[in-house]
Amino acid sequence: MTSSATVIPVGTSYDVVVGHGVSDRVTDLLSGDVRQVLVVRPQSLARLAAPVVHRLREAGLTVHEAAVPDNEVAKTAQVAAGLWATLGQHAFTRSDAVVAVGGGTVTDLAGFVAATWLRGVAVVHVPTTLLAMVDAAVGGKTGINTAEGKNLVGSFHEPAGVLCDLDALATLPRPDLVAGLAEVVKAGFIADPRILELVEGDLDAATRADGPAMRELVERAIAMKAEVVAADLKESWLREILNYGHTLGHAVEQVEGYHRRHGEAVAIGMTFAAHLAHRAGHLTADAVERHRAILTSVGLPTTYEAGHWDTLATAMQRDKKTRGSVLRFIVLEDIGVPTRLVGPDEALLRAAYDDLCR
Numbered sequence: 163m164t165s166s167a168t169v170i171p172v173g174t175s176y177d178v179v180v181g182h183g184v185s186d187r188v189t190d191l192l193s194g195d196v197r198q199v200l201v202v203r204p205q206s207l208a209r210l211a212a213p214v215v216h217r218l219r220e221a222g223l224t225v226h227e228a229a230v231p232d233n234e235v236a237k238t239a240q241v242a243a244g245l246w247a248t249l250g251q252h253a254f255t256r257s258d259a260v261v262a263v264g265g266g267t268v269t270d271l272a273g274f275v276a277a278t279w280l281r282g283v284a285v286v287h288v289p290t291t292l293l294a295m296v297d298a299a300v301g302g303k304t305g306i307n308t309a310e311g312k313n314l315v316g317s318f319h320e321p322a323g324v325l326c327d328l329d330a331l332a333t334l335p336r337p338d339l340v341a342g343l344a345e346v347v348k349a350g351f352i353a354d355p356r357i358l359e360l361v362e363g364d365l366d367a368a369t370r371a372d373g374p375a376m377r378e379l380v381e382r383a384i385a386m387k388a389e390v391v392a393a394d395l396k397e398s399w400l401r402e403i404l405n406y407g408h409t410l411g412h413a414v415e416q417v418e419g420y421h422r423r424h425g426e427a428v429a430i431g432m433t434f435a436a437h438l439a440h441r442a443g444h445l446t447a448d449a450v451e452r453h454r455a456i457l458t459s460v461g462l463p464t465t466y467e468a469g470h471w472d473t474l475a476t477a478m479q480r481d482k483k484t485r486g487s488v489l490r491f492i493v494l495e496d497i498g499v500p501t502r503l504v505g506p507d508e509a510l511l512r513a514a515y516d517d518l519c520r
């Protein structure tokens with residue numbers, strides 16, 4: 163059932179629709195010229211994708227389904243090449259489309275394949291994890307990983323629309339819901355402190371998939387991201403704030419062989435950034451403690467095992483915000499007030515890392 167959906171526009175480019183049953187609207191987002199659709203979904207989510215596939219077939223479209231590996235292993239050149247082959251075998255033209263049904267790994271991968279097939283065909287995102295609803299499916303960043311680092315190959319390719327069907331969260335495993343809360347809380351730290359108050363005010367209401375505050379959290383995080391990406395799609399400056407916690411976070415993911423959830427790594431990265439900001443004279447000790455308290459309360463990690471600094475420092479060189487050998491961190495002046503720390507010296511970084519590992 164579709165009831166009281168919220169429509170969040172991303173500038174004038176496309177809408178993000180949030181509500182129960184909204185994945186039914188998938189055909190509304192495809193142009194009248196579309197004849198064939200490739201639905202990309204994780205291997206384990208055939209049942210979740212079935213209503214979307216059914217809806218598309220009901221509308222008279224030829225639907226091909228591609229099952230890709232669950233989790234981060236989907237974001238590889240090999241899997242992308244398999245999808246290109248499928249599109250080629252079915253002679254997809256520029257008027258055909260891709261529909262991604264799944265978490266952020268699937269929206270990143272399918273978005274990238276849509277961006278590169280014939281130099282760009284339409285993609286509709288139907289995110290099924292909290293993280294993909296509030297972050298990955300919105301904003302047009304698409305990509306895959308390489309052995310050298312996270313999201314190193316990709317493109318900006320905006321979707322035709324995003325359908326955040328809250329019903330999908332009912333089956334999401336708790337650790338994946340918690341990982342998604344990391345990006346929700348990130349939105350709170352960088353731009354919308356009301357998010358933090360909701361989590362602090364009633365943890366249970368805010369962190370249960372069917373809790374009374376979940377929908378407001380989802381909508382607030384999306385609205386914040388929509389405003390930022392509408393102003394700076396290609397990350398020329400403002401959009402970098404969405405990368406809070408990701409400089410160390412992506413390095414952690416890479417050195418651990420992508421076995422850790424993205425949201426968990428971002429939580430570690432935000433804690434590190436908070437310590438760094440404090441040591442650089444920007445953020446108060448209380449605000450650092452607020453990071454630790456909120457992240458811990460929702461079940462996210464806020465410490466790291468000592469001893470990996472050199473490997474992490476090498477991995478951080480490949481962060482997309484790095485210019486030459488100069489690292490750039492998003493840090494906070496205060497809660498809700500992001501700024502940049504450009505080229506912090508090694509001693510400062512190591513001291514903040516020691517704080518994280520303590």
Ligand SMILES: NC(=O)c1ccc[n+]([C@@H]2O[C@H](COP(=O)([O-])OP(=O)(O)OC[C@H]3O[C@@H](n4cnc5c(N)ncnc54)[C@H](O)[C@@H]3O)[C@@H](O)[C@H]2O)c1
Pocket residue numbers: 204206207210232233234237264265266267268270290291292293294297298299300301302303304313330331332333334335338341342345423424425
């Ligand atoms: N493009 C962007 O702007 C952006 C933003 C944030 C994160 N990301 C990327 O998103 C990825 C992480 O996304 P994620 O956290 O969604 O992980 P994910 O896609 O790996 O999904 C997590 C797990 O949940 C399963 N799953 C998905 N929906 C389900 C459901 N409704 N019920 C049961 N199981 C379900 C998946 O099969 C998978 O095993 C990372 O690769 C990250 O880099 C991209």
Ligand SMILES: O=C(O)C(=O)C[C@@H](O)[C@H](O)[C@H](O)COP(=O)(O)O
Pocket residue numbers: 297301303312313345397401402404405406408482
């Ligand atoms: O949309 C953005 O911009 C972000 O930085 C959001 C991040 O949460 C996301 O993980 C993104 O994929 C990171 O991008 P990258 O450019 O650092 O690869």
Ligand SMILES: [Zn+2]
Pocket residue numbers: 297345408424428
């Ligand atoms: Zn992220």
